[in-house]
Amino acid sequence: HLERPRRCSSIHVAGSGWTRAGTAMVVGLVCGSFGSRPRASCRFARPKRKPGKRQQEEEEMTLDDLIMPAEGMTVGELAEKIRKPVAGIITYFFAERGKPLKINDFLEKELIAEVCEKYELECIFDDEKTTTAGDRGFLAEQEGDLKARPPVVTVMGHVDHGKTTLLDTLRKRSVAATEAGGITQRIGAYTVELDDQQITFIDTPGHEAFTAMRARGAQVTDIAVLVVAADDGVMPQTKEAIAHAKAAEVPIIVAINKIDKPDADPQKTRSNLSEEGLLAEDWGGDVPMVEVSAKQNINLDDLLEILNLTAEVSEFKAVKDGPGAGVVLESTFDASRGCLATLLVQRGTLHKGDYAVSGTKLCKVRLMQNEAGKEVLDAGPSIAVQVTGFQDSPRAGDQFEVYPTAQEARAVAERRAKETARGKVGFAGLHTDSEQTMRLALILKTDAQGSIAAVQHMFSDVKDSKYVNLRWVLTAPGPITDSDVELAATCPEGQRVMILGFNTQVSPSAERKARECSIKIQNFKVIYELYDAVVAALESDLEQEEKLVEKGMAKVKAVFDGRDGKVAGSEIVEGQFAVGNRVHAYRKGRKIGEGKVQSIRRFKEQVQEIDEGNECGLSVEGFDDWEADDEVRAFEVKLVSPELVSKTK
Numbered sequence: 002h003l004e005r006p007r008r009c010s011s012i013h014v015a016g017s018g019w020t021r022a023g024t025a026m027v028v029g030l031v032c033g034s035f036g037s038r039p040r041a042s043c044r045f046a047r048p049k050r051k052p053g054k055r056q057q058e059e060e061e062m063t064l065d066d067l068i069m070p071a072e073g074m075t076v077g078e079l080a081e082k083i084r085k086p087v088a089g090i091i092t093y094f095f096a097e098r099g100k101p102l103k104i105n106d107f108l109e110k111e112l113i114a115e116v117c118e119k120y121e122l123e124c125i126f127d128d129e130k131t132t133t134a135g136d137r138g139f140l141a142e143q144e145g146d147l148k149a150r151p152p153v154v155t156v157m158g159h160v161d162h163g164k165t166t167l168l169d170t171l172r173k174r175s176v177a178a179t180e181a182g183g184i185t186q187r188i189g190a191y192t193v194e195l196d197d198q199q200i201t202f203i204d205t206p207g208h209e210a211f212t213a214m215r216a217r218g219a220q221v222t223d224i225a226v227l228v229v230a231a232d233d234g235v236m237p238q239t240k241e242a243i244a245h246a247k248a249a250e251v252p253i254i255v256a257i258n259k260i261d262k263p264d265a266d267p268q269k270t271r272s273n274l275s276e277e278g279l280l281a282e283d284w285g286g287d288v289p290m291v292e293v294s295a296k297q298n299i300n301l302d303d304l305l306e307i308l309n310l311t312a313e314v315s316e317f318k319a320v321k322d323g324p325g326a327g328v329v330l331e332s333t334f335d336a337s338r339g340c341l342a343t344l345l346v347q348r349g350t351l352h353k354g355d356y357a358v359s360g361t362k363l364c365k366v367r368l369m370q371n372e373a374g375k376e377v378l379d380a381g382p383s384i385a386v387q388v389t390g391f392q393d394s395p396r397a398g399d400q401f402e403v404y405p406t407a408q409e410a411r412a413v414a415e416r417r418a419k420e421t422a423r424g425k426v427g428f429a430g431l432h433t434d435s436e437q438t439m440r441l442a443l444i445l446k447t448d449a450q451g452s453i454a455a456v457q458h459m460f461s462d463v464k465d466s467k468y469v470n471l472r473w474v475l476t477a478p479g480p481i482t483d484s485d486v487e488l489a490a491t492c493p494e495g496q497r498v499m500i501l502g503f504n505t506q507v508s509p510s511a512e513r514k515a516r517e518c519s520i521k522i523q524n525f526k527v528i529y530e531l532y533d534a535v536v537a538a539l540e541s542d543l544e545q546e547e548k549l550v551e552k553g554m555a556k557v558k559a560v561f562d563g564r565d566g567k568v569a570g571s572e573i574v575e576g577q578f579a580v581g582n583r584v585h586a587y588r589k590g591r592k593i594g595e596g597k598v599q600s601i602r603r604f605k606e607q608v609q610e611i612d613e614g615n616e617c618g619l620s621v622e623g624f625d626d627w628e629a630d631d632e633v634r635a636f637e638v639k640l641v642s643p644e645l646v647s648k649t650k
Contacts, residue, residue: 069113071126072473077104079113083122090116107472147318150382151192151199153221153345154308157242158228163258167228167295168204171305172372190330190343190385191372198309201345201383203330221328221345222246223317223383224308227255227279231265231292235273243277252311255279255290256304261297319382324403325351329359330385332394332450334479336506340391344380344401351380351388351403356410359401361418363411364391394478397451441497441539442474444489446481448504452528453478456503459532474498480506481522486514499523499538503531549636553577553613557631561618565599566625568618571633579610582635584621588628596623598635 069082080087087104093116094100108116110126117124156164172193192201203222225246229239246253255274257267271281271290280286289307293300327347335341342364344351351357357364368389369377380386395401404410443460447453453476460471475488481502492498500515502524515522525531553576561568578584582598601608602618611617619633 069110069117069124069126071110073107073109074113075105075107076102079108079116083117083120085120093119146320146322148321148382150317150319150321151201151384152223152308152312152315152317153201153203153383154224154226155203155222155246156226156228157246159230159233159236159238159242162228162230162233162236162239163295164228165204167256167258167293167301168202170295170298170301171202190345192384193372198312199383200308200312201385203345203385221330221347222249222251223315224311225249225251225253226304226308227253228258229255229270229274230259231257231267231270232259232262234266234270235277240277243279247278252315253279253288254304254307254311255281255288256295257290257292258295260292261294261299267292317383320348321350321381323349324405325349325355325357325380326400326402327351329395329397329399329401329450331397332391332478333448334394336480338389340389340394340478342388342391342395343385344388345385346380346382348382349403350382351386353378355403356405356407357401357403358410358414358417359391359395360399361414362391362393362395363414364388364395364401365407366390394450397449397454441471441499442489442492443471444474444485444498444500445476446485446500446502446505447476447478450478452503456501456528456531459528460535478505480508481511481524482508483511483514486511486518486520486522489515489520490518499535501525501531501535503528545640548639548641549583550639551576551634552579552582552637553635555619555633555635557627557629557633558616559629560627563618563620565620567627568602568620568625569627569631569633570616571619572616573611573613575613576635577610577612578617578619578635579637583638584619584624584636585634586621586624586627587632587634588630593631594624594626596621598622 069079074082076090077087080090091102091104094102094112113126114124156168158164168191172191190201190203192199194200225242227239227242227246229235243253257270259265260267271284274281274288274290275284275286279288281288281290283290289311291300291304291307293304295301325346326349327345329342330345331343333341342359351366351369353366353369355366357366366388369380369386370389371377371386377386404413445453445456447456457473457476475485481500485500489498489500498520500520500522502522504526505524507522507524512522523531523534525534553573555569555571555573555578557569557571559570561570578598578601580598580601584596584598585592586594586596598619599622600620601611602620603611603615608617
């Protein structure tokens with residue numbers, strides 16, 4: 002039988018949890034095929050209450066939410082990431098710093114940290130994430146049989162103290178001759194076999210600008226070899242290297258190099274090292290120190306013996322079976338081979354044909370080569386290889402991990418890309434509140450990913466300068482191409498853009514397009530030359546500013562009435578006063594006014610200048626409220642080009 006149709010304010014299907022509000026015709030079978038439900042169910046359905054904003058804000062944040070981009074972000078992006086209202090952040094800056102902001106205004110790293118501190122959030126920036134061997138991230142999740150692995154040895158020290166020469170002698174291979182100015186400008190990783198013992202050496206640059214690259218070397222190392230020249234002693238980069246090695250909590254072995262030089266003083270070097278907290282074993286400490294000459298091959302066997310002994314005592318182990326995982330030490334771009342990455346395997350085994358993901362970059366391992374350029378089919382823990390197959394250059398210092406299938410690896414890369422999407426590359430956020438500040442956008446192309454951090458480190462003092470609002474619009478390894486010039490051509494009016502190359506190439510078509518667009522491309526081989534050229538160009542473009550040079554000081558003895566106001570009868574206590582000098586007036590140590598020397602009267606004569614020890618009458622344009630015992634200081638005004646950074650740094 003059929004029930005008579007009736008109108009109802011809602012429909013509810015029993016057991017389904019489905020309710021539809023509104024007017025509907027309900028036809029139900031007597032047997033209750035739709036289920037029996039009391040007539041009360043036909044009342045208006047009450048909608049579920051949606052969680053309010055406060056409830057959403059109080060949701061627990063994940064670790065990824067607290068990882069902030071070091072290059073900065075907009076106010077709106079920060080609010081979304083930390084799940085706080087935009088209005089709260091804008092109000093904070095206006096109330097606390099008097100800085101009016103809008104939702105699309107750009108926040109630097111320091112301002113992001115300030116906001117996080119306000120909301121009691123412990124944030125970390127993506128350039129601060131570390132990858133210490135064996136104890137961070139996926140590396141802590143080792144399952145399976147642990148097997149012995151070769152030690153990873155990082156060679157550290159000051160520039161030109163002989164690190165590359167030492168490795169060159171050990172691995173019977175020269176790389177020093179190919180480095181500009183004899184300075185290693187990229188991390189080189191080499192796995193060599195010495196006395197039936199495999200050792201992976203990481204050569205970190207000694208140049209002061211490559212602090213970040215050297216720190217990255219310490220984060221993946223098992224043993225640090227600190228090279229100190231016996232004729233030079235402890236230098237600034239030596240101290241930095243010691244700090245990085247101590248922070249990584251790894252054994253330190255000191256190689257006192259260049260003992261063959263006439264002015265070598267190993268004992269003085271030991272004494273200097275002891276002041277830095279490294280006390281030699283033969284002086285009662287716990288740091289092995291070996292006196293060597295890398296050039297003359299003196300005592301290198303003793304150094305290798307200590308390395309092997311330290312490795313045996315430490316018993317370095319890792320899981321060898323299973324998918325490979327590790328760290329990207331370096332990435333470069335080759336015009337014929339594409340993106341190349343130097344990988345250090347830290348867990349499992351990396352095979353040719355594997356699908357790996359590093360950050361947001363996907364890789365199918367097409368080719369693996371060892372330090373000699375020979376193809377290898379697999380690489381186990383502590384082995385460094387150069388890999389071909391990345392679709393885009395991975396970031397040096399990022400972890401990589403192998404996935405079973407291409408689909409799974411691609412899904413991981415795409416998900417991470419969506420999470421870290423920063424929007425289109427462009428000139429957003431390049432603004433300043435000061436008319437005296439130059440707005441500068443930089444496009445940087447380098448030979449290797451690690452060189453980017455080194456160049457940016459060099460310009461950190463310029464970025465913080467009151468004269469320049471600097472933004473890195475694009476940083477990437479590879480040659481300078483048409484697209485870089487096209488990006489530079491979109492620079493808004495009133496801003497300056499520069500295309501910089503470091504150890505890279507410029508395509509002929511990019512050069513032609515740059516000439517057509519009147520955009521200058523500058524390519525450099527040595528990082529100091531790049532830095533000096535850019536700073537010099539910026540300083541020449543900045544408007545000259547006034548600089549006051551103090552010329553003399555006088556004491557007011559009495560005050561007289563003159564034609565153009567009061568005259569300060571003064572004694573020149575030191576220096577000299579001249580017509581046209583700018584003067585500042587002080588009363589009891591407090592500045593009360595300033596003006597310009599209009600005339601100087603010596604007795605009845607007017608003079609152009611007067612020296613120390615004489616008395617005179619000073620008539621000052623713009624100020625005449627003199628009293629006895631006032632102090633007057635004279636300044637000469639000079640127009641000078643402002644210095645972006647201190648020349649004595």
